[in-house]
Amino acid sequence: MTGSISRSDGWAIEVEGLGKAYRMYKRPLDRFVEWGSAGRLQRHGQFWSLRDVNFKLRPGSSMGLCGANGAGKSTLLKVLSGITAPTEGRLKMRGRVASLLELGAGFHLDFTGRANIFMNGVMMGFSRREMAAKVDEIIEFAELGNYIDEPVRTYSSGMGLRLGFSIAVAVDPDILIIDEVFAVGDMYFQKKCIDKIYSFKQRNKTILFCSHSLYDVRQLCDEALWMRDGRAAAQGDSVYVTNEYTAFQRDHIGEQKEVLGDEIPNASDHLGASVKLPRIRDARVYRLGTEEETYEITSGDSVEIRVWWENPDPAATPIHLGVGFLRQDMTTCGGMGTHLDGLELEGTSGCTVLEMPNVKLLAGQFLVPILLLDEGGVHKYQEFLLPENLVVRSVTRDVGLFRLDHAWRLNDDRPVPAPVEREAEEAR
Amino acid sequence: MTPPPEAIAVDASDDGWITSDPPGPAHVVRRLVGLPTMLARHRDLIYTSVRRELEARFTGTLLGWLWPLVYPVFMFVVYYFIFARLLDLKLPDLPEGLEASMGIYMFTGILIWSGFGEGLVRATNVIVENGNLIKKLAFPTEILPLNMVLTHLVTMMFGVVAYVAVLHGSALFMETPIFPPPTAMLAWIPVLLLLQIVFTFGLGLLLATLQVFVRDTIQVTTLLVTIWMFITPIFWVANPEVMSSIEPFLDSLAFNPLYHLIYAWRVVLMSRQPEIAFVGEDSFIGSLGIFAVWSVAVFLVGYTFFVLSQRRFADEV
Numbered sequence: 001m002t003g004s005i006s007r008s009d010g011w012a013i014e015v016e017g018l019g020k021a022y023r024m025y026k027r028p029l030d031r032f033v034e035w036g037s038a039g040r041l042q043r044h045g046q047f048w049s050l051r052d053v054n055f056k057l058r059p060g061s062s063m064g065l066c067g068a069n070g071a072g073k074s075t076l077l078k079v080l081s082g083i084t085a086p087t088e089g090r091l092k093m094r095g096r097v098a099s100l101l102e103l104g105a106g107f108h109l110d111f112t113g114r115a116n117i118f119m120n121g122v123m124m125g126f127s128r129r130e131m132a133a134k135v136d137e138i139i140e141f142a143e144l145g146n147y148i149d150e151p152v153r154t155y156s157s158g159m160g161l162r163l164g165f166s167i168a169v170a171v172d173p174d175i176l177i178i179d180e181v182f183a184v185g186d187m188y189f190q191k192k193c194i195d196k197i198y199s200f201k202q203r204n205k206t207i208l209f210c211s212h213s214l215y216d217v218r219q220l221c222d223e224a225l226w227m228r229d230g231r232a233a234a235q236g237d238s239v240y241v242t243n244e245y246t247a248f249q250r251d252h253i254g255e256q257k258e259v260l261g262d263e264i265p266n267a268s269d270h271l272g273a274s275v276k277l278p279r280i281r282d283a284r285v286y287r288l289g290t291e292e293e294t295y296e297i298t299s300g301d302s303v304e305i306r307v308w309w310e311n312p313d314p315a316a317t318p319i320h321l322g323v324g325f326l327r328q329d330m331t332t333c334g335g336m337g338t339h340l341d342g343l344e345l346e347g348t349s350g351c352t353v354l355e356m357p358n359v360k361l362l363a364g365q366f367l368v369p370i371l372l373l374d375e376g377g378v379h380k381y382q383e384f385l386l387p388e389n390l391v392v393r394s395v396t397r398d399v400g401l402f403r404l405d406h407a408w409r410l411n412d413d414r415p416v417p418a419p420v421e422r423e424a425e426e427a428r
Numbered sequence: 429m430t431p432p433p434e435a436i437a438v439d440a441s442d443d444g445w446i447t448s449d450p451p452g453p454a455h456v457v458r459r460l461v462g463l464p465t466m467l468a469r470h471r472d473l474i475y476t477s478v479r480r481e482l483e484a485r486f487t488g489t490l491l492g493w494l495w496p497l498v499y500p501v502f503m504f505v506v507y508y509f510i511f512a513r514l515l516d517l518k519l520p521d522l523p524e525g526l527e528a529s530m531g532i533y534m535f536t537g538i539l540i541w542s543g544f545g546e547g548l549v550r551a552t553n554v555i556v557e558n559g560n561l562i563k564k565l566a567f568p569t570e571i572l573p574l575n576m577v578l579t580h581l582v583t584m585m586f587g588v589v590a591y592v593a594v595l596h597g598s599a600l601f602m603e604t605p606i607f608p609p610p611t612a613m614l615a616w617i618p619v620l621l622l623l624q625i626v627f628t629f630g631l632g633l634l635l636a637t638l639q640v641f642v643r644d645t646i647q648v649t650t651l652l653v654t655i656w657m658f659i660t661p662i663f664w665v666a667n668p669e670v671m672s673s674i675e676p677f678l679d680s681l682a683f684n685p686l687y688h689l690i691y692a693w694r695v696v697l698m699s700r701q702p703e704i705a706f707v708g709e710d711s712f713i714g715s716l717g718i719f720a721v722w723s724v725a726v727f728l729v730g731y732t733f734f735v736l737s738q739r740r741f742a743d744e745v
Contacts (some may be wrong), residue, residue, distance in 0.1 A: 086446065118476065119480070320634075
């Protein structure tokens, strides 16, 4: 079963013309009419939640799914997990599939976390003995402490995620399918999940990942698929697809409510009236003091980041801007914010420029999220992604994240016995 | 770690493709042939689920694991007093001191029936009940009704073991035993159990699948199981010499599979003494054979219906 996936010419996942329609009956009687007439009388309505989806993934690659609610992402993951059958088209999965479609699916609330590890494991087709061999690893990864022997009923949703994710990865599948479940995890565990997913990729496993966070999609996935109304609106390189998606959202503000729901804030207050929330219209990187837009720089170059924002009601929603530099493994290399520097952004719209002379980052690809924050810098109104990742090249061969200022003096004229030797002499 | 099987809620064809084609006869045959292997591979799932189900029912209660015994004993006492005492129904020509035998007769009947009937009703609802699981996890769904059938069979076996122990105890320590204890015929129990599992599981699969599409099934099943219980000789004796009023219905009794099952169980548990009322022409092996044919037939129908409908479960529950 696993032999075929290591072949370099093989695909881990092949999906051809996949479609899924749900049948909808108005009354239970309609079903009998259909049965009675042997299908000649069609009494059901069809709702296509997936149509004409095609893609292939090689072992070791990862694909992110993005799109609005109800765009068909979860349906696609369900069909790929083998939970529901396609209505048209076909698919082929090579190797073992583990899916994490919902937090706590298959958990029994009255049983302890430890007991649930076994329950979940046997549900996935493992024996108790096999799970016994894995249980310590799972408990260690989940880091639930004494809670592991408490009923799952007492767990928070974040703890449920810890347990569910730990089990899903411990069974070591060839293909890992994860629906939007990370949102409830704390930053520490999210980082752990992401590291684990990286190590999966390195071991030639395939990952399908669905998230509303385009940032995560870019972080984790080589490829991405943007679903819109059950169809693929864009697919291919994850940076390209997420850019297309962001661009679409930017262009369609106000047209479609669901699209807005994800990343462009336009929430309603509890009275139902629409409240205009602040948002970032655009953000770009330029060489300092010029109009040359660039995303490829050399260590030591000077750049400025321009952020166009609007804030319809500054009195109700004071804002701050933050800019982060993140390496692809989620290490934050730098983070700046107007609130951190004690500044205030006033007015209903504007262009704010962050000048950064002499960027000393060493070679690598960096994600540069622009954050629109509330007055305390706590709540995140929006996380805006630059059109491209920032690629830094180094001319030096320093290692690490930054080039620290330094100079070498090779033959200094200080006395040769080192302090440690002199101190030893004195002590004797 | 050996790799577990791939998703089986929707299965792939031989070349590994999952398509939109509805499953055909070849598919059903492949699933049937593969069933024993699948069950063997998931034995830990079955074991864990049955144990969990039993624990959920009995642990934490005051009487705990005595509960599986309380129900049949309670039924025995009630029926014994109503039928044997109040209505003065007795088995004919019983040796002195064995007045309890009508109670024994009803007890064995109700014990076996509870193993079958309760398991069937629970199995009918179990797929719909676990809808959320079916929508989120890929696992062999047929294990759900099987678990219900097995859980109630285990509960029944508590009663069977207690029954055998009590009769042997009474034969050893009492001057006039309650009833002659069963002996060598007990060796047939594994055969009876196997056939009963196959029959109940097959019927359970059929009804559980139907329940996914028609939610009235569980209501109708509950009703029919009650009627079925009364038309099966559990509280009455299928012998015109004992109950002359039932003579016109005796012929149709041969078409009731549960009559054959309970008859066979009683032969095993009641050591088939000539003085105990059984219909004359019936033989143990004959009834066992008829029930075996019923079991296989019901199972084939039920499992086929299940396999053909299974890929739509996640959309319907």
